[in-house]
Amino acid sequence: MNREAGHSLVANEAHGVLRATRGLLLCGVVVALVGCATRSADRAPSSPPDLSKVPDAVPRVEPIRPGGPNKPYQVMGRSYQPFTEDIPFSERGIASWYGTAFHGKRTAMGEVYDMYAMTAAHPTMPLPSYARVRNPANGREVVVRVNDRGPFHPGRVIDLSYAAAQKLDVRGVSPVELQRLTSDDIRRGPPGPMRPESDGRVEAQNLATEQQ
Secondary structure, eight states, X not given: OOOOSHHHHHHHHHHHHHHHHHHXXXXXXXXXXXXXXXXXXXXXXXXXXXXXXXXXXXXXXXXXXXXXXXXXXXXXXXXXXXXXXXXXXXXXXEEEEEOTTTTTSBOTXXXXXXXXXXXXXXXXXXXXXXXXEEETTTTEEEEEEEEEOOOOSTXXXXXXXXXXXXXXXXXXXXXXXXXXXXXXXXHHOSOOOOOSSOOSSOBOOOOEEEOO
């Protein structure tokens, strides 16, 4: 689901946490975290358009700015240290998605979330980033622009837009593989299909530690 100076900067940085808090407060859980731990406050659109023709995000080289959405932060007693280097890495884990509850709201980067665009949220990937996401159950792949923070549910590695989830056939939650595209990857042009097994890239883990 996530800047500029002054109060605007603070408000946008806080949105990533507030996104999840809305869903959990509706469940009676009074904690501040981002809302991928529950789907009760979120849902799919009642009459979605045909998303089969929605193109993947088109990767372009974008600067990774220090601070803002790339500053260390805490959610649910865990500290997260976003990467600020343009490095390749891959992850395997569970993907979830977010839809109508956050459509039109601000992401951690201050951009407007569009559930019909090919975007995603990641806890520690530099913002903005581009990533290939593969559903190993059916071999489908998409390219998304990562412009938000989350998910924060254990085992989940990425929170997809509704459109990206539909194109991957992610219903609810589903195992996925993801690879971040570096600036060099982007300059080389469109990537080939992801390999089902590790391709030798650094296997990255979310830099989260329990607060004592």
